[in-house]
Every structure is written in C-alpha cells, then in structure tokens.
Amino acid sequence: MKTYRFKRILVPVSLAVESTTAFKQALYFRKKFGAEIVLLHVVQKIGGISNVFQPKLKDSLQGRGMVRLIRFTKMHFRGRIPDDVKLRVEVGNYLNIINSISSSENFDLVILNRSNRIEGLSERFKTNSIDQIIRESRCPVISVNDRWTGSGIRNILVPVDISRQSRDLLNWSIILGKAFNAKIKLLAALTVNIELKRSLAYKKSQIMKHYIEREGIDCTVSIxxxxxxxxNDALVEGAKKTPADILLIQGFQDLMFSHSQSERLLVEFLQNSSRPIFSLGVKDEGFVANLLTMSKKQVNISDRISSKALRW
Known part of the structure; x- marks a missing residue:
C-alpha cells in the first residue's frame, strides 16, 4: 500500500552547535523518504534599518551568511553538498521569515531545534517563538531538543486530549504508524472520581484504538x-514514564481561543520533553488529501469515523 512521503522539508538552522540535532533529524527523513531538505539560515538585520535604504548591507549580510552556511553543511557531507540539499539565506526577523516561508511555500514538514540561539531573543521567549511557528505553519512541525530519532521510529506516543475533536490526530497516527511501521501508544488522563470504563478518556481512546488497529497498526492504550x-499535569507525567521515540501532539489546529488548556498542553510538552515532538500544522482542508499518495480508502478515513464518537 502506498504511504505518505515527506518530499520537501524546511530546516531552519542557526549554525550553532545545537542546530546539528535538527539537521541530523532532517537527514534521517531525507534517507527514509528520499526527501529534499532546504537548510534556511536567517541573518538578523542590524539596527532595524530598512533594507530599502541599505541594499548593499543586505547583500553583504546575505553573502556572509551563505559562506557560513556552506561551511556548516560541508562538515556533514565530507566537503561535497548533495543535490537534494538546498541552501537558503534570508535577512530579517527570524520568526517572520520562517512563518512566511513555511506558510506560503510547498513544504511537507518543518524541522527545527527548540534550543536554537536567536539573536536579540532572550531565553524566556524561546519556547514562545516555537509556539508561534507551530501556530502559523500550514504543515506539520517537528521540534527537537537534545534527542533525535537516529535509530528509527518504532514507538509513537500520542497524548489524547478528550476536550477536543481528534480526527486529524487519528489520521496522523495512522499515517505515521504506516510510514514508519511503528506502534502507536495512546495516552489519556482520568482525573475525576469515576469508574474507568465509564469515563470519556477510556471511551475515546478505545474508539481511536479500534480505528488504528483496523488499519493494521499495532496500538496500545494507557490511562x-x-x-x-x-x-495536563497527568499527561505530562504519564508521558515521562512511557518509552517512545517521538510524540505526536495535536497542536493549535482547531483552537478558537489562545491560552486554552489544549494550548498549554503543547507548551508544557515543548518545555518538558527531551524527545522530538511532531506537532500538527494550521488546519488546511486540502492539506492531507493533496499531499498523501495513499489509497482512497486511507485518505478518506475521516469519512468512516463517527463524528459523534470523536467530538468529545
């Protein structure tokens, strides 16, 4: 059966040591899917002066940035950069440029490092910057810290928020499970005094497990x-005790209000998890259907899922 292919991946790099982790994660996807990766280095403007008045300064900054990016890249390829590794340097605001490129150009995935040094951005705003990129990206975002999936992806941990619709989360659980031949581990939380099998956490996770297993993917549920x-605290604590290679988080796709419990859940995982986090992008009705080269049965899995069953 045909599966999802990540064909074009954007990888913002600061050229600092910590950028290597995101770069290596991207190389894993390049090898796994035959993907093209675009290494993006953003050079901050000096003094906030408009490029209109200093075009030569912009060209100079861009040229020096490209020299550094070439040197950084060649270190990983024994001096010769492959044809499917593209280099790009932009001058301006780090967040604005990444958001603009990932939202307007044809990328299937963004991979970045959660600990990148960003000039002019203090430590306490770094997590917020990742939030903003995830919030505005049309495509999924993988954020890595000090770990990457160098030995493969065999177990995918999926925290389930029972307060949100989960069609996209279910779809991506199946997509990634098939793409990596991986086991899906659903994790839900029960924080009220009620019999387990009567709880929404149990019922929803069992429904998701049923549809995942129906697609031939091994799936377990932990409550x-x-x-x-x-x-959120219960899910974060449970995740720490559950072995997995990567976390699949729903992100901000269908949130109507900021600072909600669901948004805080993603932020807490970004702050507390050392594992790579796969966050779904901004909801785009045609995104999954246009990019998946799967059978009609798999693409239209949402049509077979009861709207009422996954509405909680």
Missing part, C-alpha cells in the same frame, strides 16, 4: 489515573 490532578 493515567490521577484524581484531583490537572489533566
């Missing part, structure tokens, strides 16, 4: 029972 705990 963290922490009465009087916050749901």
């Amino acid at each position: 963290v029972e922490k009465e009087n705990f916050g749901k």
